[in-house]
Amino acid sequence: MITLDQIAKRFKAPAPKASGLGALLKKPAASWVEAVKSVSLQAGNGRITGLLGPNGAGKTTSLRMLAGLFQPDAGRIEVDGIDVLREPQAALARMGILGDAHGLYPRLTARENIVYFGRLQGLSQEQAEARSEALSELLDLKKVIDRRAEGFSQGERMKTALARALVHDPANIVLDEPTNGLDVLATRSLREALRVLAREQGKCIVFSTHIMQEVEYLCDEVVVVSRGSSVARGTVDELKQQAGCERFEDAFVALAFGNEKEAA
Structure with missing residues (x-):
């Protein structure tokens, strides 16, 4: 079981460089970027849970907090009931993590x-x-x-x-956009391996993606992430029903962006 409960993270952005007299008189103030505002997820054993969102939605930062690379500014992260912040080594021992590199x-x-x-x-x-x-x-x-x-x-x-x-x-497997750059055969092979790990070996699998087809083929449950927040959760059919759409791609656009014009 992997639990993310309203996690948040912001980063200090470099201050803009001032030139001329302004650089001598006043140092530009640094700004903050909210990479993750409020993401929640609960993934169980024997299931594949997808973290679906556009590029820049906060998926990778969320998974890096789960892996103990970043400390969240707010929220709770647990792996099999182990608090990642309090017992990072014990939590990491329960996970197999495949990052984006x-x-x-x-x-x-x-x-x-x-x-x-x-x-x-x-x-x-x-x-x-x-x-x-x-x-x-x-x-x-x-x-x-x-x-x-x-x-x-x-x-x-x-x-x-x-x-x-x-x-x-490990009982829990975390994958960050694992099919990036893979050809069709490699992607099919990975999908089949993930099915075996979840269905036959009872692993808890969480993976992030922005590819609709992967989610439809693999996921038992999907968490839609947009602008740093989780905005919807359910099976593919439940998400289509929530959005009132027949096609999953249309449902994702409606849930993540509100309307197609904003998405464009």
């Missing part, structure tokens, strides 16, 4: 990347090796598992990074 050690093979992170997570060498083998099967990495990561395609890099995040068999 899939950095791998290029001179290590895919297997070595996965095993290394397994060891960092406290697994024995034998356990880490066994997990790397199981994950290579699940994520269709058999052909590249013993190749150096240098020169991997975007899909191969993403799947290796996902295996690395799953090596300690």
Whole structure:
């Protein structure tokens, strides 16, 4: 179970540079940017929960707070009942996180990347090796598992990074726009893996996206985020009913922007 309860975060923006006499007389005041105003989400085991919103809506910042990278200015974050702020190590141990950067050690093979992170997570060498083998099967990495990561395609890099995040068999999986830059086959492979992890292994999966098709194919529940706030929550059918729209894309526009003119 992952819970975000009215979390908020703002950042200090650089002050504009003054020139001439104005720079000597008065220092420009810094401004603040509200990246997240009020986002709430509750994701349960065996379910895939989507955080859906346009670019700049606050999805990535919300997930980075969940991962303990930023401390929220307000709100509560819990993972399996563990407060992320009070017990960050215990909460992180319950999660496998795939961020928006899939950095791998290029001179290590895919297997070595996965095993290394397994060891960092406290697994024995034998356990880490066994997990790397199981994950290579699940994520269709058999052909590249013993190749150096240098020169991997975007899909191969993403799947290796996902295996690395799953090596300690976490109960909760957090993905930030995982299909960015993937081709059709890699995207289909990832979707199938996520279905197996949720439906067959009972994992709690949260992922952010701005792609309608992904949400319709995968999500048991969707949280719509717009301008830093969660504005709607429900299944795809429930959201279409809330918006009074037959097409999910139209429902998203209505819920996130109010009307199509504003969205344009």
